[in-house]
Amino acid sequence: MSLLEIKNLHVQVGGNEILKGVNLRLDAGEVHSIMGPNGSGKSTLAQVLARRESYDVTEGEVLFDGKDLLAMKPEDAACEGLFLAFQYPVEIPGVSNAYFLRSAMNAVRKYRGQDEMDAMDFLPKLREKMKLLDMDEKFLNRSVNEAFSGGEKKRNEILQMAVLEPRLAILDETDSGLDIDALKIVANGVNAMRSPDRAFLVVTHYQRLLNYIVPDRVHVLVDGRIVRSGGPELALQLEESGYATVGTAAGAA
Amino acid sequence: MASAIQSLESYAEGFARLEKEAVGRELPWLRDLRERGFARFSETGFPTLRDEDWRFTNLAPITQTPFRLVRNGHAAPSWNESGFTFAHASAAFIPGAACRLVFVDGRFVPNLSSLDALPPGVTVASVAAELAKNSASIQAHLGRYLDIQRDPFCALSTAFIEDGAFVHVQKNAMAEAPIHLLFISASHDFPAVTHPRNLIVVEESAHATIVEEYVSSGGKALCNTATELVAGDNAVVSHYMIEREDAEAFNVSTLRIQQGRSANVASHSVLIGGALVRNNVHPVLSGEGGECLINGLFVGGDRQHLDNYMLVEHASPHCGSRQFYNGILSGHAHGVFHGRIIVHKDAQKTDAKQTNRNLLLSDTAQIDTKPQLEIYADDVKCTHGATIGQIEEDALFYLRSRGIDEASARRLLLMAFANECVDRMKEGPARAHVETLIREYVAGVTGSVSREAPEAAVGEAK
């Protein structure tokens, strides 16, 4: 059984059809990449999978580890092990990053029937993960994402992923806007978490990230449909010749 | 309007009785003060919606109720007799306070109070006791600052001066631990009115923290309270007004602050209870270099009406004032923020700032926000801004996408919004007390199941 199985997914936003029949299968242990031009629906797909309710699913089915993902609330999907690193992480003034991270982790632990962790137990664990991402401790006391630079926000997303230890992580343009050092740090953070029972869906515009996080499959999303799928070499080809050349050869995952 | 007239008559009866029996009736200056207060009130009656300062607040629930003055003489009720159980009361205690003065129906109750840990240079007493013992200390300030011409409730307060808290902090004395003034309106089988009247004098270069807290034990009650706070030159004062009256109770309060040269005063108002509540904060920056923070949080649900009225008077050059009020309204609650800033002719280099932010949690909640700037000096900086919004969907989704359930996520965002006000309070027992009250209250508003979360939302990993 695949970890994620998307069948003929149609999604409307504000009355416009954005996803027009997406099919995709992702097995545990795999990394898949989704590439595609601006506005093709990559973030829409990511947000629907994270269960954003303002997106209307008009047709199709999504199974997450065999369960009906589309019936889940966002918090249930998260607790079941789905994580989305946002393209545009949200600022939450007045809520400290440390408190937020611990609340999130404890919500997930509670759902799984584990004991909640207090701050004393949690902090050492958190500090360790921050070190891996080269994040200063001052980020713990600052409000979530507030006045973080673009790169800091992206690293904060990866930190959340590291804390929540999801089974499926969807990274929506986590590489965009990062300089090469930050890109390596983020890629290292992801690679450190690769494991046989965890999968990644990496949305990106740039082939460069895929030098560091090498995908098993690359899918090209154009105008709400996956028009082509292939191995890592497809990303290189896209980088050179653009999306126009792949537009027609429809292929499933 | 028959009942409104009836209700005025009941004030006249109360006043006639008070004149005959009240503490200090033999003091000519006090008699005179009371009489002027009542004369002014009789002249104007209660404000109406036509009155600019009251245009968002319909006072009918107060004006049409024939309240009777409660004067329980010198009887000393127990917690039970106050109708306020000890469990309630201990929830109102502030661990780490320097002292606690408890007033039931406006009268000081020594056996419920605790005056053991007073720092040197600090005198606390009931106004009634001080009038009997040492009326000169009261006469020097009482009634000098409160404006009975502008506000009929202030006139009424002055007419009915009898008891309340008297706090005196000597020059250079340091009273950082809170002086806690707890006012309980007991329940009666008739609508009861009380008029606690407080006088707080903090002399030159002294520091003080004062907490006024208003609670009630049920039933229809009106607490009309006024406080004159005198902050001498270079004094540093934190004042907290915590209003958490019962659902049927009314509370009208005025804090009149008189600030000397380089005095630094912080006024924190927290309104979370009561059916109809009006809180006036009226600082006058009368010496050069004064700083005033007017910080507030009001949280209302059901049909609560919470009216915040600020009148900030800059009367001297080089003073700064900052007003920050946050409102959270749900159900059919109605909030008012009226922030008036007057910069007098000579108050050059004034720096006045005003911000009012509101969260409306339902379509039926309402906020009226009104800035009013009157600037008669030419070299000043005055800014104001107001926002009205809902809980942000993006933030809610972000939190939920991390596994936090919807109710907890809402609560977290509300606490964060409320904490903007808490963060402006100096760390210490008073702030901790406010934090606890707000957390419990917000948990109630968002229908939380668990009481423990969310604790200290900010500053966890110190």
Ligand SMILES: Nc1ncnc2c1ncn2[C@@H]1O[C@H](COP(=O)(O)OP(=O)(O)OP(=O)(O)O)[C@@H](O)[C@H]1O
């Ligand atoms: N809330 C919304 N309301 C209306 N239209 C929307 C909304 N969100 C997205 N869209 C539209 O849906 C389409 C797909 O957007 P989406 O963000 O999924 O694209 P994308 O592939 O992630 O693009 P990019 O590479 O720029 O991030 C776009 O045309 C966009 O304008």
Ligand SMILES: [Mg+2]
């Ligand atoms: Mg996108």
